[in-house]
Amino acid sequence: MTTTPPTGTVADAQKDNWLDRFAPDWLKPYGRLARWDRPIGFYLLFWPCAWGVGLAALAQPQFGFGFWAVALMFVGAILMRGAGCTFNDIVDRDIDMQVARTRSRPIPSGQVTAREALYFLIAQALLASVVLFQFNRFTVWAGVASLGLVAIYPFMKRVTWWPQFFLGLAFSWGAIVGWTSQTGGLGWAPVLLYAGTILWVIGYDTIYALQDIEDDALVGVKSTARLFGANVRPAVAVLYSGAFVLWNGAAVAAGGGSVFAVLSLVAAGLMAWQLWTLDADVPKNPYDRFYNNHYVGIVLTLAFLADWVW
Template sequence: MTAAADKTLDAEPGLVDRSPSWLRPYLRLMRADRPIGVWLLFLPCSWGVIAARPDGMDAGRFWWLLLLFAVGSFVMRSAGCAYNDLVDRDLDRSVERTRNRPIASGAVSPKAATALIVGLSLVGLAVLLQLGLPAILIGIGSLALVAGYPFMKRITWWPQLWLGLTFNWGVLVGAAAVSGGVPLPAALLYAAGIFWTLGYDTIYALQDIEDDALAGIKSSARRLGGDVRKGVALFYTATILLAAGALVAGGRGEWIWLLAPAALHFAWQVASIDRDDPARNLRLFKSNIWPGVFIAVAMLPL
Protein backbone atom coordinates (compact mmCIF):
# COMPACT_ATOMS: atom_id res chain seq x y z
CA MET A 1 0.00 0.00 0.00
CA THR A 2 1.43 3.38 -0.91
CA ALA A 3 1.63 6.33 1.44
CA ALA A 4 -0.99 8.13 -0.63
CA ALA A 5 -3.29 5.14 -0.35
CA ASP A 6 -2.70 5.01 3.38
CA LYS A 7 -3.72 8.63 3.72
CA THR A 8 -6.84 8.11 1.61
CA LEU A 9 -7.95 5.04 3.52
CA ASP A 10 -7.03 5.88 7.08
CA ALA A 11 -6.83 9.64 7.53
CA GLU A 12 -9.65 12.17 7.63
CA PRO A 13 -9.04 15.35 5.61
CA GLY A 14 -9.53 18.59 7.45
CA LEU A 15 -7.74 20.42 10.23
CA VAL A 16 -4.39 18.66 9.84
CA ASP A 17 -4.11 19.37 6.11
CA ARG A 18 -4.94 23.05 6.69
CA SER A 19 -2.52 23.49 9.59
CA PRO A 20 0.96 25.08 9.27
CA SER A 21 3.43 22.72 7.63
CA TRP A 22 5.71 22.58 10.70
CA LEU A 23 2.78 21.43 12.85
CA ARG A 24 1.44 18.68 10.60
CA PRO A 25 3.94 15.94 11.56
CA TYR A 26 3.09 16.44 15.25
CA LEU A 27 -0.66 16.35 14.61
CA ARG A 28 -0.21 13.20 12.55
CA LEU A 29 1.91 11.70 15.32
CA MET A 30 -1.04 12.40 17.64
CA ARG A 31 -3.39 10.83 15.03
CA ALA A 32 -5.40 14.05 15.00
CA ASP A 33 -6.39 13.11 11.44
CA ARG A 34 -7.73 9.76 12.69
CA PRO A 35 -10.36 10.65 15.32
CA ILE A 36 -11.86 7.16 15.54
CA GLY A 37 -9.35 6.28 18.27
CA VAL A 38 -10.55 9.13 20.48
CA TRP A 39 -14.12 7.86 20.18
CA LEU A 40 -13.08 4.30 21.00
CA LEU A 41 -11.33 5.57 24.14
CA PHE A 42 -14.10 8.00 25.16
CA LEU A 43 -17.14 5.76 24.70
CA PRO A 44 -16.12 3.24 27.41
CA CYS A 45 -15.65 6.21 29.77
CA SER A 46 -19.24 7.21 29.04
CA TRP A 47 -20.41 3.65 29.73
CA GLY A 48 -18.88 3.82 33.19
CA VAL A 49 -20.34 7.24 33.98
CA ILE A 50 -23.79 6.22 32.78
CA ALA A 51 -23.85 2.79 34.42
CA ALA A 52 -22.63 3.92 37.85
CA ARG A 53 -24.26 7.35 38.14
CA PRO A 54 -26.26 7.70 41.37
CA ASP A 55 -29.99 8.43 41.34
CA GLY A 56 -30.64 12.13 41.04
CA MET A 57 -27.15 12.97 39.83
CA ASP A 58 -26.89 16.64 38.92
CA ALA A 59 -27.08 17.07 35.14
CA GLY A 60 -24.38 19.73 35.20
CA ARG A 61 -21.98 17.37 36.95
CA PHE A 62 -22.85 14.58 34.50
CA TRP A 63 -22.07 16.66 31.41
CA TRP A 64 -18.98 18.20 33.03
CA LEU A 65 -17.56 14.72 33.63
CA LEU A 66 -18.26 13.69 30.05
CA LEU A 67 -16.46 16.83 28.85
CA LEU A 68 -13.47 16.03 31.06
CA PHE A 69 -13.38 12.48 29.73
CA ALA A 70 -13.58 13.78 26.16
CA VAL A 71 -10.57 16.03 26.71
CA GLY A 72 -8.74 13.28 28.58
CA SER A 73 -9.48 10.76 25.81
CA PHE A 74 -8.04 13.08 23.17
CA VAL A 75 -4.80 13.91 24.98
CA MET A 76 -4.15 10.40 26.33
CA ARG A 77 -4.91 8.73 23.03
CA SER A 78 -2.57 11.22 21.38
CA ALA A 79 0.14 10.54 23.97
CA GLY A 80 -0.37 6.80 23.60
CA CYS A 81 -0.01 6.95 19.81
CA ALA A 82 3.17 9.00 20.09
CA TYR A 83 4.58 6.60 22.69
CA ASN A 84 3.65 3.59 20.56
CA ASP A 85 5.35 5.11 17.50
CA LEU A 86 8.43 6.00 19.53
CA VAL A 87 8.81 2.40 20.71
CA ASP A 88 7.87 0.91 17.33
CA ARG A 89 9.84 3.24 15.05
CA ASP A 90 12.07 0.43 13.76
CA LEU A 91 9.17 -1.97 13.23
CA ASP A 92 7.14 0.76 11.54
CA ARG A 93 9.85 1.15 8.92
CA SER A 94 9.36 -2.50 7.92
CA VAL A 95 5.58 -2.28 7.39
CA GLU A 96 4.33 -0.59 4.22
CA ARG A 97 1.31 1.07 5.87
CA THR A 98 3.33 2.57 8.74
CA ARG A 99 6.76 3.39 7.30
CA ASN A 100 5.72 7.00 6.64
CA ARG A 101 4.67 7.69 10.22
CA PRO A 102 6.38 10.84 11.54
CA ILE A 103 9.01 9.22 13.75
CA ALA A 104 9.74 6.28 11.43
CA SER A 105 10.17 8.67 8.49
CA GLY A 106 12.30 11.16 10.45
CA ALA A 107 9.76 14.00 10.28
CA VAL A 108 9.69 14.09 14.10
CA SER A 109 12.78 13.30 16.18
CA PRO A 110 12.60 10.92 19.15
CA LYS A 111 13.51 13.81 21.46
CA ALA A 112 10.68 15.99 20.13
CA ALA A 113 8.26 13.05 20.38
CA THR A 114 9.26 12.49 24.00
CA ALA A 115 8.63 16.15 24.81
CA LEU A 116 5.20 15.92 23.17
CA ILE A 117 4.34 12.78 25.17
CA VAL A 118 5.30 14.49 28.43
CA GLY A 119 3.26 17.59 27.61
CA LEU A 120 0.15 15.62 26.65
CA SER A 121 0.50 13.41 29.72
CA LEU A 122 0.59 16.46 31.99
CA VAL A 123 -2.67 17.67 30.48
CA GLY A 124 -4.12 14.20 31.06
CA LEU A 125 -2.95 14.31 34.66
CA ALA A 126 -4.65 17.68 35.14
CA VAL A 127 -7.90 16.15 33.90
CA LEU A 128 -7.53 13.08 36.12
CA LEU A 129 -7.02 15.24 39.20
CA GLN A 130 -10.53 16.67 38.71
CA LEU A 131 -12.21 13.27 39.16
CA GLY A 132 -11.79 12.45 42.86
CA LEU A 133 -9.38 10.16 44.70
CA PRO A 134 -10.93 6.75 43.77
CA ALA A 135 -10.89 7.63 40.07
CA ILE A 136 -7.37 9.06 40.36
CA LEU A 137 -6.03 5.86 41.92
CA ILE A 138 -7.75 3.67 39.33
CA GLY A 139 -6.52 5.94 36.54
CA ILE A 140 -2.93 5.65 37.75
CA GLY A 141 -3.36 1.89 37.65
CA SER A 142 -3.64 2.03 33.87
CA LEU A 143 -0.07 3.23 33.43
CA ALA A 144 1.42 -0.26 33.47
CA LEU A 145 -1.02 -1.35 30.74
CA VAL A 146 -0.20 1.69 28.62
CA ALA A 147 3.55 1.20 29.06
CA GLY A 148 3.39 -2.47 28.15
CA TYR A 149 1.15 -2.31 25.10
CA PRO A 150 3.73 -1.55 22.36
CA PHE A 151 5.72 -4.63 23.37
CA MET A 152 2.82 -7.09 23.29
CA LYS A 153 2.94 -7.60 19.51
CA ARG A 154 6.44 -8.98 19.99
CA ILE A 155 5.61 -11.55 22.68
CA THR A 156 1.98 -12.69 22.27
CA TRP A 157 -0.45 -13.52 19.50
CA TRP A 158 -3.06 -11.50 21.38
CA PRO A 159 -1.87 -7.88 21.64
CA GLN A 160 -5.49 -6.94 20.88
CA LEU A 161 -6.45 -8.40 24.25
CA TRP A 162 -3.92 -6.16 25.98
CA LEU A 163 -5.30 -3.22 24.01
CA GLY A 164 -8.77 -4.16 25.24
CA LEU A 165 -7.60 -4.13 28.85
CA THR A 166 -6.03 -0.71 28.25
CA PHE A 167 -8.53 1.07 26.02
CA ASN A 168 -11.54 0.21 28.18
CA TRP A 169 -9.98 1.20 31.50
CA GLY A 170 -12.08 4.36 31.25
CA VAL A 171 -15.15 2.32 32.22
CA LEU A 172 -13.61 1.80 35.65
CA VAL A 173 -12.40 5.40 35.94
CA GLY A 174 -15.78 6.76 34.84
CA ALA A 175 -17.64 4.59 37.32
CA ALA A 176 -15.34 5.60 40.17
CA ALA A 177 -15.70 9.28 39.26
CA VAL A 178 -19.47 9.21 39.84
CA SER A 179 -19.85 6.55 42.53
CA GLY A 180 -16.50 6.28 44.32
CA GLY A 181 -16.16 2.65 43.29
CA VAL A 182 -16.80 0.12 40.55
CA PRO A 183 -20.26 -1.48 40.86
CA LEU A 184 -20.91 -4.84 39.21
CA PRO A 185 -22.64 -3.41 36.10
CA ALA A 186 -19.57 -1.28 35.38
CA ALA A 187 -17.24 -4.24 35.90
CA LEU A 188 -19.30 -6.27 33.42
CA LEU A 189 -19.16 -3.39 30.95
CA TYR A 190 -15.38 -3.31 31.30
CA ALA A 191 -15.31 -6.99 30.34
CA ALA A 192 -17.70 -6.26 27.45
CA GLY A 193 -15.37 -3.53 26.24
CA ILE A 194 -12.40 -5.90 26.26
CA PHE A 195 -14.19 -8.28 23.88
CA TRP A 196 -15.42 -5.34 21.78
CA THR A 197 -11.82 -4.22 21.30
CA LEU A 198 -10.73 -7.76 20.51
CA GLY A 199 -13.29 -7.75 17.72
CA TYR A 200 -12.68 -4.37 16.14
CA ASP A 201 -8.89 -4.45 16.47
CA THR A 202 -8.75 -7.91 14.91
CA ILE A 203 -10.58 -6.43 11.93
CA TYR A 204 -8.11 -3.53 11.91
CA ALA A 205 -5.13 -5.90 12.02
CA LEU A 206 -6.28 -7.57 8.80
CA GLN A 207 -4.83 -4.57 6.93
CA ASP A 208 -1.28 -5.56 7.91
CA ILE A 209 -1.47 -9.32 8.01
CA GLU A 210 1.09 -9.94 5.23
CA ASP A 211 3.56 -7.26 6.32
CA ASP A 212 3.20 -8.36 9.94
CA ALA A 213 4.13 -11.91 8.97
CA LEU A 214 7.28 -10.67 7.20
CA ALA A 215 8.23 -8.43 10.13
CA GLY A 216 7.48 -11.06 12.80
CA ILE A 217 4.68 -8.98 14.35
CA LYS A 218 2.03 -11.05 16.09
CA SER A 219 -1.70 -10.31 16.05
CA SER A 220 -5.06 -11.94 16.66
CA ALA A 221 -5.77 -11.68 12.93
CA ARG A 222 -2.70 -13.80 12.15
CA ARG A 223 -3.46 -16.23 14.97
CA LEU A 224 -7.05 -16.79 13.85
CA GLY A 225 -6.10 -17.16 10.20
CA GLY A 226 -9.01 -18.53 8.19
CA ASP A 227 -11.21 -18.49 11.29
CA VAL A 228 -11.05 -14.73 11.71
CA ARG A 229 -14.76 -14.24 10.98
CA LYS A 230 -15.70 -16.88 13.58
CA GLY A 231 -13.35 -15.30 16.09
CA VAL A 232 -14.76 -11.81 15.64
CA ALA A 233 -18.29 -13.22 15.86
CA LEU A 234 -17.38 -14.85 19.18
CA PHE A 235 -15.84 -11.65 20.54
CA TYR A 236 -18.86 -9.55 19.59
CA THR A 237 -21.28 -12.13 21.00
CA ALA A 238 -19.42 -11.96 24.32
CA THR A 239 -19.66 -8.16 24.18
CA ILE A 240 -23.45 -8.26 23.89
CA LEU A 241 -23.86 -10.97 26.53
CA LEU A 242 -21.72 -9.07 29.04
CA ALA A 243 -23.54 -5.80 28.32
CA ALA A 244 -26.81 -7.64 28.86
CA GLY A 245 -25.38 -8.97 32.11
CA ALA A 246 -24.69 -5.38 33.18
CA LEU A 247 -28.36 -4.52 32.71
CA VAL A 248 -29.45 -7.61 34.64
CA ALA A 249 -26.97 -6.92 37.44
CA GLY A 250 -28.33 -3.39 37.67
CA GLY A 251 -31.89 -4.65 38.01
CA ARG A 252 -32.89 -3.53 34.52
CA GLY A 253 -32.99 -6.82 32.66
CA GLU A 254 -36.24 -5.86 30.95
CA TRP A 255 -34.27 -3.32 28.90
CA ILE A 256 -31.99 -5.89 27.24
CA TRP A 257 -33.81 -5.30 23.96
CA LEU A 258 -32.06 -1.91 23.78
CA LEU A 259 -28.90 -3.82 22.85
CA ALA A 260 -30.49 -5.02 19.59
CA PRO A 261 -29.05 -2.17 17.45
CA ALA A 262 -25.53 -2.95 18.67
CA ALA A 263 -26.05 -6.68 18.09
CA LEU A 264 -27.32 -6.09 14.55
CA HIS A 265 -24.42 -3.78 13.78
CA PHE A 266 -21.95 -6.39 15.01
CA ALA A 267 -23.65 -9.03 12.84
CA TRP A 268 -23.29 -6.75 9.81
CA GLN A 269 -19.60 -6.25 10.56
CA VAL A 270 -18.96 -9.97 10.82
CA ALA A 271 -20.81 -10.68 7.57
CA SER A 272 -18.87 -7.91 5.79
CA ILE A 273 -15.31 -8.94 6.72
CA ASP A 274 -13.12 -9.58 3.69
CA ARG A 275 -9.53 -10.64 4.39
CA ASP A 276 -8.49 -9.39 0.94
CA ASP A 277 -10.08 -5.93 1.10
CA PRO A 278 -8.16 -3.59 3.45
CA ALA A 279 -10.37 -0.61 2.57
CA ARG A 280 -13.52 -2.48 3.58
CA ASN A 281 -11.98 -3.73 6.82
CA LEU A 282 -10.89 -0.20 7.69
CA ARG A 283 -14.44 1.06 7.16
CA LEU A 284 -15.76 -1.72 9.39
CA PHE A 285 -13.26 -0.79 12.08
CA LYS A 286 -14.23 2.89 11.91
CA SER A 287 -17.93 2.04 12.10
CA ASN A 288 -17.46 0.91 15.71
CA ILE A 289 -18.44 4.37 16.87
CA TRP A 290 -22.05 3.25 16.38
CA PRO A 291 -22.20 0.11 18.54
CA GLY A 292 -20.29 2.06 21.19
CA VAL A 293 -23.00 4.72 21.15
CA PHE A 294 -25.76 2.10 21.04
CA ILE A 295 -24.39 0.39 24.16
CA ALA A 296 -24.13 3.74 25.96
CA VAL A 297 -27.79 4.44 25.16
CA ALA A 298 -28.77 0.94 26.29
CA MET A 299 -27.24 1.63 29.72
CA LEU A 300 -29.37 4.73 30.34
CA PRO A 301 -32.05 2.78 32.29
CA LEU A 302 -29.48 1.75 34.91
Protein backbone atom coordinates in the same frame (compact mmCIF):
# COMPACT_ATOMS: atom_id res chain seq x y z
CA MET B 1 13.15 3.40 -0.38
CA THR B 2 11.62 6.87 -0.41
CA THR B 3 10.22 8.59 2.65
CA THR B 4 7.35 10.95 3.14
CA PRO B 5 8.40 14.62 3.00
CA PRO B 6 7.95 16.68 6.17
CA THR B 7 4.63 18.09 4.96
CA GLY B 8 3.40 14.77 3.53
CA THR B 9 0.32 12.98 4.75
CA VAL B 10 0.21 9.63 6.51
CA ALA B 11 -0.76 6.71 4.29
CA ASP B 12 -3.71 5.50 6.37
CA ALA B 13 -5.16 8.93 7.17
CA GLN B 14 -8.30 10.12 5.42
CA LYS B 15 -7.53 12.42 2.51
CA ASP B 16 -8.17 16.13 3.08
CA ASN B 17 -8.65 15.61 6.82
CA TRP B 18 -8.91 18.74 8.95
CA LEU B 19 -5.34 18.50 10.25
CA ASP B 20 -3.78 18.43 6.78
CA ARG B 21 -6.08 21.19 5.55
CA PHE B 22 -6.02 23.71 8.37
CA ALA B 23 -3.18 23.11 10.83
CA PRO B 24 0.07 25.09 10.49
CA ASP B 25 2.93 23.08 9.01
CA TRP B 26 4.90 22.99 12.28
CA LEU B 27 1.97 21.37 14.11
CA LYS B 28 1.05 18.74 11.52
CA PRO B 29 3.72 16.14 12.41
CA TYR B 30 2.74 16.29 16.08
CA GLY B 31 -0.95 16.05 15.23
CA ARG B 32 -0.13 12.98 13.16
CA LEU B 33 1.76 11.47 16.10
CA ALA B 34 -1.34 11.98 18.27
CA ARG B 35 -3.60 10.74 15.43
CA TRP B 36 -5.65 13.95 15.39
CA ASP B 37 -6.13 13.22 11.68
CA ARG B 38 -7.76 9.88 12.64
CA PRO B 39 -10.21 10.55 15.48
CA ILE B 40 -11.64 7.03 15.52
CA GLY B 41 -9.06 6.03 18.13
CA PHE B 42 -10.08 8.56 20.74
CA TYR B 43 -13.74 7.85 20.01
CA LEU B 44 -13.15 4.18 20.83
CA LEU B 45 -11.21 5.12 23.97
CA PHE B 46 -13.93 7.55 25.02
CA TRP B 47 -17.08 5.45 24.60
CA PRO B 48 -16.31 3.02 27.46
CA CYS B 49 -15.91 6.09 29.71
CA ALA B 50 -19.41 7.24 28.74
CA TRP B 51 -20.72 3.71 29.30
CA GLY B 52 -19.25 3.68 32.80
CA VAL B 53 -20.95 6.99 33.59
CA GLY B 54 -24.23 5.69 32.13
CA LEU B 55 -23.99 2.47 34.11
CA ALA B 56 -23.50 4.48 37.30
CA ALA B 57 -26.62 6.49 36.45
CA LEU B 58 -28.60 3.25 36.36
CA ALA B 59 -27.21 2.22 39.74
CA GLN B 60 -27.87 5.58 41.42
CA PRO B 61 -30.51 7.37 39.33
CA GLN B 62 -31.02 10.02 41.98
CA PHE B 63 -27.62 11.53 41.13
CA GLY B 64 -28.37 11.78 37.42
CA PHE B 65 -26.21 11.28 34.35
CA GLY B 66 -22.74 12.83 34.74
CA PHE B 67 -22.64 14.99 31.62
CA TRP B 68 -19.78 17.16 32.94
CA ALA B 69 -17.74 14.07 33.73
CA VAL B 70 -18.39 12.80 30.20
CA ALA B 71 -17.18 16.10 28.73
CA LEU B 72 -13.98 15.96 30.79
CA MET B 73 -13.40 12.35 29.78
CA PHE B 74 -13.77 13.24 26.11
CA VAL B 75 -10.92 15.74 26.45
CA GLY B 76 -8.95 13.22 28.48
CA ALA B 77 -9.50 10.53 25.84
CA ILE B 78 -8.05 12.79 23.13
CA LEU B 79 -4.99 13.53 25.26
CA MET B 80 -4.39 9.98 26.48
CA ARG B 81 -4.96 8.42 23.09
CA GLY B 82 -2.51 10.93 21.64
CA ALA B 83 0.04 10.16 24.35
CA GLY B 84 -0.42 6.43 23.86
CA CYS B 85 0.00 6.65 20.10
CA THR B 86 3.08 8.83 20.49
CA PHE B 87 4.60 6.30 22.89
CA ASN B 88 3.66 3.46 20.53
CA ASP B 89 5.34 5.23 17.60
CA ILE B 90 8.52 5.81 19.61
CA VAL B 91 8.70 2.14 20.56
CA ASP B 92 7.68 0.81 17.13
CA ARG B 93 9.67 3.18 14.91
CA ASP B 94 11.86 0.38 13.52
CA ILE B 95 8.89 -1.90 12.83
CA ASP B 96 6.88 0.97 11.30
CA MET B 97 9.68 1.52 8.79
CA GLN B 98 9.14 -2.02 7.47
CA VAL B 99 5.31 -1.91 7.13
CA ALA B 100 3.80 -0.20 4.08
CA ARG B 101 0.88 1.34 5.96
CA THR B 102 3.03 2.81 8.75
CA ARG B 103 6.33 3.85 7.20
CA SER B 104 4.88 7.29 6.40
CA ARG B 105 4.27 8.02 10.09
CA PRO B 106 6.14 11.05 11.47
CA ILE B 107 9.11 9.30 13.11
CA PRO B 108 10.09 6.73 10.44
CA SER B 109 9.49 9.32 7.69
CA GLY B 110 11.70 11.87 9.41
CA GLN B 111 9.04 14.47 10.15
CA VAL B 112 10.02 14.47 13.85
CA THR B 113 12.80 12.88 15.87
CA ALA B 114 12.21 10.36 18.64
CA ARG B 115 13.36 12.97 21.19
CA GLU B 116 10.89 15.56 19.91
CA ALA B 117 8.16 12.90 20.08
CA LEU B 118 9.13 12.18 23.70
CA TYR B 119 8.75 15.86 24.64
CA PHE B 120 5.33 15.88 22.96
CA LEU B 121 4.37 12.73 24.86
CA ILE B 122 5.24 14.37 28.17
CA ALA B 123 3.24 17.50 27.31
CA GLN B 124 0.13 15.45 26.49
CA ALA B 125 0.49 13.38 29.66
CA LEU B 126 0.76 16.50 31.81
CA LEU B 127 -2.38 18.00 30.27
CA ALA B 128 -4.22 14.70 30.75
CA SER B 129 -3.22 14.71 34.42
CA VAL B 130 -4.87 18.12 34.81
CA VAL B 131 -8.12 16.59 33.55
CA LEU B 132 -7.75 13.51 35.75
CA PHE B 133 -7.30 15.57 38.92
CA GLN B 134 -10.80 17.01 38.47
CA PHE B 135 -12.18 13.70 39.76
CA ASN B 136 -12.30 11.99 43.13
CA ARG B 137 -9.26 10.30 44.66
CA PHE B 138 -10.35 6.76 43.76
CA THR B 139 -10.73 7.75 40.11
CA VAL B 140 -7.36 9.52 40.13
CA TRP B 141 -5.66 6.35 41.33
CA ALA B 142 -7.63 4.28 38.83
CA GLY B 143 -6.39 6.57 36.05
CA VAL B 144 -2.80 6.31 37.28
CA ALA B 145 -3.10 2.51 37.37
CA SER B 146 -3.98 2.47 33.67
CA LEU B 147 -0.55 3.85 32.77
CA GLY B 148 1.01 0.45 33.32
CA LEU B 149 -1.36 -1.08 30.77
CA VAL B 150 -0.57 1.69 28.28
CA ALA B 151 3.17 1.19 28.79
CA ILE B 152 3.28 -2.56 28.17
CA TYR B 153 0.95 -2.72 25.17
CA PRO B 154 3.45 -1.75 22.39
CA PHE B 155 5.77 -4.58 23.43
CA MET B 156 3.14 -7.33 23.42
CA LYS B 157 3.09 -7.83 19.66
CA ARG B 158 6.67 -9.07 19.99
CA VAL B 159 6.01 -11.73 22.64
CA THR B 160 2.40 -12.96 22.35
CA TRP B 161 -0.20 -13.78 19.73
CA TRP B 162 -2.68 -11.83 21.88
CA PRO B 163 -1.52 -8.18 21.79
CA GLN B 164 -5.18 -7.26 21.18
CA PHE B 165 -5.97 -8.58 24.67
CA PHE B 166 -3.55 -6.11 26.20
CA LEU B 167 -4.98 -3.33 24.05
CA GLY B 168 -8.37 -4.36 25.41
CA LEU B 169 -7.13 -4.06 28.98
CA ALA B 170 -5.98 -0.49 28.29
CA PHE B 171 -8.73 0.74 25.94
CA SER B 172 -11.53 -0.63 28.14
CA TRP B 173 -10.25 0.98 31.33
CA GLY B 174 -12.51 3.97 30.74
CA ALA B 175 -15.44 1.80 31.86
CA ILE B 176 -13.84 1.63 35.32
CA VAL B 177 -12.92 5.32 35.31
CA GLY B 178 -16.40 6.38 34.25
CA TRP B 179 -18.09 4.33 36.95
CA THR B 180 -15.75 5.37 39.75
CA SER B 181 -16.01 9.04 38.81
CA GLN B 182 -19.67 8.85 39.84
CA THR B 183 -19.57 6.33 42.68
CA GLY B 184 -16.10 6.61 44.23
CA GLY B 185 -15.72 2.82 44.32
CA LEU B 186 -16.08 -0.44 42.39
CA GLY B 187 -18.72 -3.16 42.09
CA TRP B 188 -19.71 -6.15 40.01
CA ALA B 189 -21.54 -4.06 37.40
CA PRO B 190 -18.46 -2.12 36.21
CA VAL B 191 -16.35 -5.30 36.31
CA LEU B 192 -18.81 -6.98 33.93
CA LEU B 193 -18.85 -3.87 31.74
CA TYR B 194 -15.05 -3.84 31.67
CA ALA B 195 -14.82 -7.54 30.81
CA GLY B 196 -17.34 -7.20 27.99
CA THR B 197 -15.53 -4.19 26.58
CA ILE B 198 -12.23 -6.09 26.57
CA LEU B 199 -13.84 -8.73 24.34
CA TRP B 200 -15.22 -6.00 22.09
CA VAL B 201 -11.79 -4.37 21.73
CA ILE B 202 -10.11 -7.68 20.92
CA GLY B 203 -12.77 -8.26 18.25
CA TYR B 204 -12.58 -4.90 16.53
CA ASP B 205 -8.78 -4.70 16.68
CA THR B 206 -8.55 -8.17 15.16
CA ILE B 207 -10.56 -6.81 12.23
CA TYR B 208 -8.25 -3.76 12.10
CA ALA B 209 -5.14 -5.98 12.09
CA LEU B 210 -6.30 -7.73 8.91
CA GLN B 211 -4.97 -4.70 7.03
CA ASP B 212 -1.36 -5.52 8.02
CA ILE B 213 -1.48 -9.30 8.15
CA GLU B 214 0.98 -9.87 5.28
CA ASP B 215 3.50 -7.26 6.44
CA ASP B 216 3.17 -8.48 10.04
CA ALA B 217 4.04 -11.99 8.92
CA LEU B 218 7.16 -10.73 7.09
CA VAL B 219 8.32 -8.59 10.02
CA GLY B 220 7.42 -11.19 12.66
CA VAL B 221 4.75 -9.15 14.44
CA LYS B 222 2.13 -11.28 16.19
CA SER B 223 -1.62 -10.56 16.24
CA THR B 224 -4.94 -12.31 16.77
CA ALA B 225 -5.65 -11.73 13.07
CA ARG B 226 -2.68 -13.97 12.24
CA LEU B 227 -3.54 -16.38 15.06
CA PHE B 228 -7.14 -16.89 13.96
CA GLY B 229 -6.23 -17.08 10.26
CA ALA B 230 -9.14 -18.35 8.19
CA ASN B 231 -11.29 -18.49 11.35
CA VAL B 232 -11.28 -14.74 11.99
CA ARG B 233 -15.01 -14.34 11.38
CA PRO B 234 -16.23 -17.06 13.81
CA ALA B 235 -13.60 -16.10 16.39
CA VAL B 236 -14.66 -12.45 16.39
CA ALA B 237 -18.31 -13.56 16.45
CA VAL B 238 -17.62 -15.38 19.74
CA LEU B 239 -15.85 -12.29 21.13
CA TYR B 240 -18.66 -9.95 20.11
CA SER B 241 -21.30 -12.32 21.49
CA GLY B 242 -19.50 -12.48 24.81
CA ALA B 243 -19.26 -8.69 24.89
CA PHE B 244 -22.99 -8.33 24.27
CA VAL B 245 -23.89 -10.78 27.04
CA LEU B 246 -21.56 -9.14 29.56
CA TRP B 247 -22.78 -5.63 28.71
CA ASN B 248 -26.34 -6.70 29.38
CA GLY B 249 -25.25 -8.47 32.55
CA ALA B 250 -23.65 -5.23 33.72
CA ALA B 251 -26.86 -3.30 33.04
CA VAL B 252 -28.93 -5.83 35.00
CA ALA B 253 -26.45 -5.79 37.89
CA ALA B 254 -26.73 -1.99 38.02
CA GLY B 255 -30.53 -2.08 38.09
CA GLY B 256 -31.18 -1.46 34.41
CA GLY B 257 -34.36 -2.56 32.70
CA SER B 258 -35.71 -3.62 29.33
CA VAL B 259 -34.92 -0.29 27.63
CA PHE B 260 -31.19 -0.97 27.58
CA ALA B 261 -31.74 -4.60 26.59
CA VAL B 262 -33.87 -3.63 23.59
CA LEU B 263 -31.68 -0.75 22.39
CA SER B 264 -28.51 -2.80 22.78
CA LEU B 265 -29.86 -5.08 20.06
CA VAL B 266 -29.06 -2.27 17.61
CA ALA B 267 -25.41 -2.50 18.67
CA ALA B 268 -25.58 -6.28 18.23
CA GLY B 269 -26.95 -5.73 14.73
CA LEU B 270 -24.07 -3.42 13.85
CA MET B 271 -21.52 -5.96 15.02
CA ALA B 272 -23.29 -8.72 13.10
CA TRP B 273 -23.18 -6.55 9.96
CA GLN B 274 -19.44 -6.10 10.39
CA LEU B 275 -18.87 -9.84 10.34
CA TRP B 276 -21.43 -10.62 7.65
CA THR B 277 -19.80 -8.17 5.22
CA LEU B 278 -16.15 -8.57 6.28
CA ASP B 279 -13.80 -9.30 3.38
CA ALA B 280 -10.08 -8.88 4.02
CA ASP B 281 -9.34 -9.10 0.28
CA VAL B 282 -11.23 -5.89 -0.49
CA PRO B 283 -9.24 -2.70 0.15
CA LYS B 284 -10.58 -0.62 3.08
CA ASN B 285 -13.20 -3.24 3.89
CA PRO B 286 -11.63 -4.21 7.25
CA TYR B 287 -11.05 -0.57 8.15
CA ASP B 288 -14.65 0.40 7.43
CA ARG B 289 -15.91 -2.50 9.59
CA PHE B 290 -13.50 -1.49 12.34
CA TYR B 291 -14.71 2.14 12.13
CA ASN B 292 -18.31 0.97 12.46
CA ASN B 293 -17.61 0.33 16.14
CA HIS B 294 -17.81 4.08 16.66
CA TYR B 295 -21.54 3.71 16.06
CA VAL B 296 -21.68 0.76 18.46
CA GLY B 297 -20.29 3.15 21.06
CA ILE B 298 -22.90 5.79 20.29
CA VAL B 299 -25.77 3.30 20.44
CA LEU B 300 -24.77 1.84 23.80
CA THR B 301 -24.26 5.31 25.30
CA LEU B 302 -27.75 6.30 24.19
CA ALA B 303 -29.10 2.99 25.52
CA PHE B 304 -27.69 3.71 28.98
CA LEU B 305 -29.01 7.27 28.84
CA ALA B 306 -32.46 6.18 27.68
CA ASP B 307 -32.73 3.53 30.38
CA TRP B 308 -31.78 6.12 33.03
CA VAL B 309 -34.38 8.57 31.69
CA TRP B 310 -37.02 5.84 31.63
